[in-house]
Amino acid sequence: MAVPRIVIVGGGYVGTYAALRLERALRPGEANVTLIDPQSYMTYQPFLPEAAAGNLEPRHVVVPLRRVLRRTRILNGRVTAVQHANRRLTFAPHVGPAAELEYDILVMSVGSIARTLPIPGLAEVGIGFKTVGEAIFLRNHVLAQLDIAASTDDAALRRRALTFVFVGGGYAGVEALAELEDMARDACRSYPNVSPADMRWILVEATDRILPEVSRELGAYTIAELRRRGIEVRLQTRLESAVDRHIVLSDGEEFDADTLVWTAGVRAHPLITHTDLPRDEKDRLRATASLRVEGVDDAWAAGDCAAVPDLTKPQPALCGPSAQHAVRQGKLLGDNIVASLRGRPVRDYRHAYAGSVASLGLHKGVAQIYGVTMRGFPAWFVHRTYHLSRIPTFNRKVRVVADWTLALFFPREIVSLGALQRPREEFEQAARPTAAAWPS
Structure with missing residues (x-):
């Protein structure tokens, strides 16, 4: 009998x-597992705001897949x-031609992407906050x-440079804005002619x-805490x-x-629309409480790309797109x-929401947490x-604890490594004819 081939599409939570879980539970030779993802690492997204603020080394908020999945x-x-x-399925590697891969069992875990709106100029000047690359940038x-x-x-020019706009008041927007504002306020100590009062931070x-x-x-x-720090919070505002970085509210x-x-929110990964699997009205895979794709054999789905019933609610509801659900559903x-x-019975996913931290x-x-409210430190x-x-x-x-420990004794670095976004710029200038590269 052929060994079952399990393909996991997506290397997130x-x-x-x-x-x-499969590596720990499968017997040798019981199944072959393949995981496909554009990146060779999993990003622990709740730590992205701290990576952006310089509290954590960006490499320490990602987990190398090849090291943990041996x-x-x-x-x-x-x-x-x-x-x-x-x-x-059709697999397109970063280099080389696409190929078709055969499998026996499919796991769809491609997650979500930013949900954008057709706002003039947004695609040209906006940036999201879902990847470690965006945090570093x-x-x-x-x-x-x-x-x-x-x-x-x-x-x-100073006003334009020191105006920072964040759209979306969920966890990602609030944490990113709060951490970056805190970092910038701290950095102002090293700029004699720039004070925190010169900066304008706006949450829309x-x-x-x-x-x-x-x-x-x-x-x-x-909201009160953010406003106390001088951050503008604009509710019921779009x-x-x-266009051309001219903001109109x-x-x-x-x-x-x-x-x-x-x-401002997420939506299921567009790959879902390029499958023959059943979808709901929001283009998420229809899933059962046991995380099978509804009405389909040998297909499983969980996380942000799947509409998983929330059995802890008295009324019919779906699990929200959170890391808390994704980690537990993955296991x-x-x-x-x-x-x-x-040939054993499967279990339904049932996890009461433990709470939220920001x-x-x-x-x-x-x-x-479990109904207990905390503030501040x-x-x-x-x-x-x-x-x-x-x-x-x-x-x-x-590594994370080491970063936090060092931060107790040393100030945050305030060096902008903008050249990381354009690493070949200086070489390209050097390679051009002298007159063109360095006009007199």
Whole structure:
């Protein structure tokens, strides 16, 4: 009998934890596991704000797949189509021609991408906050804006450089803004002609509250804390245009800003629409509580790309797109695949939401755990403790703790390595004819 071939599409929380579970539970020769992802690492996204703020080394918030998944075949590239009826998918490596891969069992764990709107200028000037590359870019960019402001006497140019706009009042937007503002405020000590009062930080949210995952009371506290720091929180306000970095808001205000961060929600990965698997009205895979794709044999799905029933709610509901659900679903998915291979019953996913934690900068945070509300330093400490316990591998835990420990004794680095975004620029100038490269 042929050994079953399991293919996991996506190396995020679900894919990585499912593969870890399979490696630990499968007997030698019981199945072959392949994981496909464009990157060779899993990003622990809750630590991205701290990486952007310089509290953590960016390499320490990612987990190298080949190091932690030693019995799994890792393929780097993109899956462009899935024909589950034929048990085949199209794999496009980063270099070389696309190829068709056959499999017996499919796991769809491609996650989500930023949900954008057709706002003029957004695609040209906006940046998201879902990847470690975006976190590194934003850190370098914010510090570069301070360099620009410190090096000119042009008042309009200074205002534009020191205006930072974040759209979206969920966890990603609030944490990214709070951590970067905290970093920039700290960095101002090294710029004699730039003060925190010169900076303008704006959070734009279309609804009447921020942090919808927590109570209104805690959301209101967070708004008050941000405003106390001079951050503008615009509720029931939408971004209308960002053409040429000229920001137009629905409340009528217009201004120029060199920084526009978009964190207004996510949607299922577009690969889902290039499969023959059943989808819901939001183009998520229809999944059962046991994480099987509804009405399909040998196909499993979980995480942001799947509509998984939430059995803990009294009324029909779906699990939200959170890391908390994705990690637990990934583990159960791996267990259920092993159970199905051995002819044993599978289990339904049932996990009551434990709560939420958010960092608002160094030593500042909010948390709501099992109904207990915390603010300030205790919430910040719980935030760090919880996420330290969740990041995979002992190696990464030690490195994260080492970064935090060093930060107790040394100030944050305020160097902008903007050349990382354009590493060949200086060489290209040197390679041009002298007259063109260095005009007189």
